[in-house]
Amino acid sequence: MTMPKVVSIVEVGPRDGLQNEKSIVSVEEKINFINLLSKTGIKRIEAGSFVSPKWVPQMADSGDIFSGIEKSPSITYSALTPNIKGLDAAIESGVEEVAVFGAASESFSMKNINCSIEESLKKFEPVIAKANTHNIKVRGYVSCVMGCPYEGEISPSAVADVSKRLIDMGCYEISLGDTIGTGTPVATKRLLDSVLNVVNIKQLAVHFHDTYGQALVNLYSALEYGVATIDSAVAGLGGCPYARGASGNVATEDVLYMLNGMGINTGIDMEKLLVATQFISEVVNKVPSSKVANALLAR
Amino acid sequence: MTMPKVVSIVEVGPRDGLQNEKSIVSVEEKINFINLLSKTGIKRIEAGSFVSPKWVPQMADSGDIFSGIEKSPSITYSALTPNIKGLDAAIESGVEEVAVFGAASESFSMKNINCSIEESLKKFEPVIAKANTHNIKVRGYVSCVMGCPYEGEISPSAVADVSKRLIDMGCYEISLGDTIGTGTPVATKRLLDSVLNVVNIKQLAVHFHDTYGQALVNLYSALEYGVATIDSAVAGLGGCPYARGASGNVATEDVLYMLNGMGINTGIDMEKLLVATQFISEVVNKVPSSKVANALLAR
Numbered sequence: 001m002t003m004p005k006v007v008s009i010v011e012v013g014p015r016d017g018l019q020n021e022k023s024i025v026s027v028e029e030k031i032n033f034i035n036l037l038s039k040t041g042i043k044r045i046e047a048g049s050f051v052s053p054k055w056v057p058q059m060a061d062s063g064d065i066f067s068g069i070e071k072s073p074s075i076t077y078s079a080l081t082p083n084i085k086g087l088d089a090a091i092e093s094g095v096e097e098v099a100v101f102g103a104a105s106e107s108f109s110m111k112n113i114n115c116s117i118e119e120s121l122k123k124f125e126p127v128i129a130k131a132n133t134h135n136i137k138v139r140g141y142v143s144c145v146m147g148c149p150y151e152g153e154i155s156p157s158a159v160a161d162v163s164k165r166l167i168d169m170g171c172y173e174i175s176l177g178d179t180i181g182t183g184t185p186v187a188t189k190r191l192l193d194s195v196l197n198v199v200n201i202k203q204l205a206v207h208f209h210d211t212y213g214q215a216l217v218n219l220y221s222a223l224e225y226g227v228a229t230i231d232s233a234v235a236g237l238g239g240c241p242y243a244r245g246a247s248g249n250v251a252t253e254d255v256l257y258m259l260n261g262m263g264i265n266t267g268i269d270m271e272k273l274l275v276a277t278q279f280i281s282e283v284v285n286k287v288p289s290s291k292v293a294n295a296l297l298a299r
Numbered sequence: 300m301t302m303p304k305v306v307s308i309v310e311v312g313p314r315d316g317l318q319n320e321k322s323i324v325s326v327e328e329k330i331n332f333i334n335l336l337s338k339t340g341i342k343r344i345e346a347g348s349f350v351s352p353k354w355v356p357q358m359a360d361s362g363d364i365f366s367g368i369e370k371s372p373s374i375t376y377s378a379l380t381p382n383i384k385g386l387d388a389a390i391e392s393g394v395e396e397v398a399v400f401g402a403a404s405e406s407f408s409m410k411n412i413n414c415s416i417e418e419s420l421k422k423f424e425p426v427i428a429k430a431n432t433h434n435i436k437v438r439g440y441v442s443c444v445m446g447c448p449y450e451g452e453i454s455p456s457a458v459a460d461v462s463k464r465l466i467d468m469g470c471y472e473i474s475l476g477d478t479i480g481t482g483t484p485v486a487t488k489r490l491l492d493s494v495l496n497v498v499n500i501k502q503l504a505v506h507f508h509d510t511y512g513q514a515l516v517n518l519y520s521a522l523e524y525g526v527a528t529i530d531s532a533v534a535g536l537g538g539c540p541y542a543r544g545a546s547g548n549v550a551t552e553d554v555l556y557m558l559n560g561m562g563i564n565t566g567i568d569m570e571k572l573l574v575a576t577q578f579i580s581e582v583v584n585k586v587p588s589s590k591v592a593n594a595l596l597a598r
Contacts, residue, residue, distance in 0.1 A: 181594075184560025185519060213553040213590035214560070217516040220484060246594035254512040261483025261513070291512035295480075295545035 017237025050086035105148035140166030146183030156194030181211030215250035236289030251290030316536025349385035439465030445482030455493030480510030514549035535588030550589030
């Protein structure tokens with residue numbers, strides 16, 4: 001259990017964030033947002049989702065986004081691809097990394113992607129295999145790792161099982177999502193104790209939502225375990241569909257402030273990050289849910 | 300270094316919180332607020348401040364508040380008393396615990412209370428002595444423990460020095476205030492490493508502001524050291540005079556949520572707490588800065 005000296009931030013604002021914002025954001029605005037993020041020092045940006053526009057209309061323009069952004073060679077721009085059709089579209093758009101989105105809760109899996117966990121894994125198998133033959137890395141998301149809006153608490157062993165399956169199928173990384181943000185430090189430790197039995201710490205990312213203000217302290221608990229990859233969204237973009245008016249993703253600015261204070265290197269420039277914050281906050285017409293952004297932008 | 304099993308919350312909303320809110324809050328509203336807090340299971344409430352109304356007009360009614368509230372015998376209602384005049388007024392109002400307010404930063408001391416740290420300690424000495432002869436316990440606040448709006452970083456040894464002086468003069472407890480909320484976990488540990496050389500852990504409270512969203516993770520770091528007294532304010536009342544629009548005190552609801560999740564007992568009922576949250580948020584006409592309150596009140 002050693003604190004990492006370097007942490008890799010995965011900026012999920014353009015996808016997980018904007019997908020859960022009410023405002024309509026144009027292709028041009030999304031491209032501008034991603035271009036601003038590319039200037040901050042962030043090395044991984046989840047830029048879109050190749051999914052049926054019937055289900056997620058907010059992401060219907062992901063192809064245009066991938067062809068419109070100014071790609072920096074040092075940055076990986078990734079996209080969600082739930083099926084082969086999505087993967088093919090992503091390949092066509094030149095996407096270098098994709099992700100599949102599984103759950104540790106049966107009820108959430110049924111309500112969110114309309115199939116059991118087992119069925120979802122079966123669907124992901126050919127997606128992961130095909131991606132790997134194209135030298136495209138695949139990230140595996142596991143949602144509801146510390147609680148489910150339908151089932152309540154989720155057992156860490158259920159999370160470990162799904163995580164192991166995704167790794168065995170060819171995912172290079174597992175991102176553990178506290179989708180409804182109910183986790184606290186003790187639950188975080190219990191979760192990691194279980195998952196680290198089956199997934200190497202270098203293959204593990206944490207994706208915590210700040211619905212109950214616990215994301216940073218949970219991230220800290222994960223850092224104490226040596227986890228060195230953190231998902232976050234500028235301005236804390238994205239609400240919580242299970243608690244109206246509540247916060248979504250932990251804000252990149254708040255994570256960065258903590259890591260900076262702890263002497264952990266991310267390569268990200270706070271001032272440049274705040275430029276992206278200010279831009280996207282005006283676009284979605286919302287005060288950032290990042291306390292750091294609010295304090296620093298008030299200067 | 301053992302996590303405490305029980306934590307005592309000191310609710311500072313009626314004083315530190317309301318003193319820094321722009322809205323004018325009437326005596327009756329303050330009394331109603333404190334009466335609601337008294338029903339939550341909280342055992343310590345900072346209810347007012349006996350200080351010149353010229354300097355702090357928001358607290359001019361503290362005498363009326365102490366005579367108007369329904370006092371529960373199991374709760375300690377305390378007040379700030381910067382000088383003998385204030386202490387005498389507090390004694391007259393039947394206050395059982397008082398507090399003096401020192402700083403670890405020379406510049407902050409000069410700007411805030413118009414005297415050097417040394418002069419402030421000299422002024423507190425007779426206040427503490429007289430209170431103790433009346434069997435009134437005295438808490439010693441030390442502000443700017445992890446940063447000063449004028450000087451930037453503050454050395455932990457400066458905090459330890461002031462803390463020891465206050466203990467030696469007769470304070471039974473030291474509350475370490477991260478007044479501008481710039482602390483992070485590493486700074487929190489450095490601070491406690493220094494202060495715990497001179498103050499017993501049982502005499503130590505932490506008072507963290509959430510200006511940069513770091514309060515909970517810093518509190519967690521303090522809990523890891525065994526600190527078992529936490530100051531917080533319902534709804535995160537109180538802004539930050541040094542960063543307009545920024546958050547003030549860490550919200551009691553967010554602290555409680557974390558402690559509940561960690562199995563640490565406080566005796567506080569979340570639902571009853573939210574009644575007080577809703578009441579005072581309507582009074583000050585502000586959305587709570589507590590993420591827990593926003594998520595739970597949206598149900």
